[in-house]
Amino acid sequence: MQERTILLVEDNPDDELLAVRALRKNKIMNKVVVKRDGAEALEYLFGTGPYEGRDMTDVPQVVLLDLKLPKVDGLEVLKRLRNDERTKLLPVVILTSSKEEGDLTASYRLGANSYIHKPVDFAQFTEAVRQLGEYWLILNESPPK
């Protein structure tokens, strides 16, 4: 069975690089699709705009979503995903620097499956990504297609 993709929505290239590195270091070899802003992520997921005609059976195993994004921010992306039949059950993990209470509550209210705070210490970050990958890609049973 072909391994499913991970969709990483992240505007900071450093963070993107570090995240991918952390995944690889933890032997998570799934294909990582990176989108730079919320609008692009939505187009990708719904197969619109430049992604018109994309193979829609290729649904990501998990979406790693930053909150602070250009154009459409993370919370708005989450809201639209949850409002659409096709992506309603898609596992979304919020991966952000913020530990603000407001962000946490809003994310869970809109139906985030997890909320992970990115620590400054890279060792800790790697550990977090490891656990995240282990859980969402290996342990967790995806919703039926």
Next chain:
Amino acid sequence: MSLQSTVNTWLKPRSNNSSDADVTMYQDFRISKELIHKLSIAIASGLIGFCLNLHPFVFLLPEHQFIFMPGLVFPMMVSLNLGWRYGLLSATFGVGCQTLWAKGGWESIVTLVMLVLWIAWHGWCAGRLRSTGETKWNRYVAEIPFRIFNIIILYTIFTWTFQFNPPSWAPAITKEPDAISHLNITALEGTVNGYLILLLSNVLIIFGPFRKLFRLKEIKEQKRANYLLGTCFLIACAFWVIDGIYCSYLLGDSYNSLVPRSHERLIDKIVFEVPSHALLERISFFAALLIGATLSAGYMNKHLQTDKMLRKLVELSPYPITTVDCHDRIENINPEFVESFGYTLADIPTVTEWYRKIFPNIFDRREFANSWKEDIENAKKTKTEQRMYKVLSKDGNMLNIIFRQVVFNEERKYIICENVSERVRAEQEFRKLNEELEQRVMQRTAQLEATNKELEAFSYSVSHDLRAPLRSIDGFSLALMEEYEDRLDAEGKDYLGRVRSASQRMGQIIEDLLSLSRISRRELRKEQVDLSAIAERIVAKLRESAPDRSTDVVIAPRITGNCDPNLIEVVLENLLSNAWKFTSKKERPWIIFEAISQNGDKVYRVRDNGAGFDMAYADKLFGAFQRLHKHTDFEGYGIGLATVMRIINRHGGRIWAEGYVDQGASFYFVL
């Protein structure tokens, strides 16, 4: 001159002059129902009096007849209760008729004019009594000067007219020396008659139907008074009838000849020469009348006392009050009135004059007049209305006055004024201050909200943006160390290690700062909290983190407080972990958490025997990023106590500390 204006000028001579056309209601005195009522009572009473006097009560005395004319009581009642003008009218009607019946001679003119004067005099005195309440105007006292005057007239003018123009019916008594003795009897008769009429009118007016007729207020226990009076008069009448029948039966035709002429003393004539049965009946009659009068006078007295009390009350009242009679003349004003308005009774003899002075503007006066009419109607229904007007005082100040009318009866009303100028000014000032305050609060709130928004935006940005570069520094340093390990020497690795630890420390500082600001922004939810339990939990965690340490920690049981449980946990966590940290280098470390009482306050205290601090720097203890120990000695960024202080402040409490270098520290806080 029309009838209307004649009536006006005659019955209301002082009320207004014609230049006052603007205040219509005071001078526009129409022939109202009330006036018609009063006039008809006056005239009817005069006529009834006249009819009754055609049949006077004649007491037979030896040589003389003692004539009692009960009819006079009716015009007298009119005069006493409606005022002397109506009394004069009534008496003129009655006596006028009587003049027609007079059997010639000028004597009757003198006698009848005296009667009319007598009735008017008592009406005038009653008016004075009502307005002043002085005893000298009491009818029985006022009778004395008039009686003296009457007797003088009797012995002078009356005698002269009698001599020069003797009436046809009395030729006998015009001759000397009987004339003098007759005059004596007439003077006595007049006095007795006078007092009897006054007494009767006094007594009759207590009678319910008469009070209704004259539109007077009911007296207390009106029914009982009616009953007593009615009984007295019935008994008296019964005696009178029996006396009449008995005398005619017993004496027959000789009834009129029972006038023996002698020159004995007056007392013998009245008492001893009267047949005993007649004397007995007459005494009974007067006794019955007296009993009735005494009882009624008791009721009347109560009434008078209430009146006196009322007058005293008006005088001592802290409100300006005027007493106004039925012709809108000001009878009395109290001292407070003079104090407030500056006007004395001489300045404002009438209500019209008063209003003209306090409302110099004609439009104000007209407006006032309109609402005043309504007020009078309401006041009659005993509903007193409150209205505030701007009026002018004598010294030219504008006053805010509330007028209230109290109407007791047709004769008199009280106008109670309340000077609310001070109150109105204070209210205005208060309202202005309040508005200013509200304005200021709104400004402050807006400023505060703006600051808060800025702060929120700042911490949001710190949360998201400030940490990302640090993560890159740390992440790529680590990547460098891992990927290029073989190309770095020990020194290079050490440098990279320093870069990493610096960025991590900065990450921690940002973390702490954010949590400090979170505490400031967070909503406070106070409840009863078990502080001992929280402290136990924290200490358990501390012990877990350093299983090798042996520290005596004493936590007093059941310490409670009214506070936010989450925030107080942060406080205790900071204080206890500080104590834990600073006792780490002691041989036998101990920490105590307890609650003590100080000046009536419940004070919580965390004590330890750790590194302590120098009291000289105690003020730096609670500032953010202030540290009293070197980083190499004890870890930390100096944010913990600042957080603690912020939380205690948000609870409205206080925190302070005591300590000595190497001898431990004590932290006190009050919630």
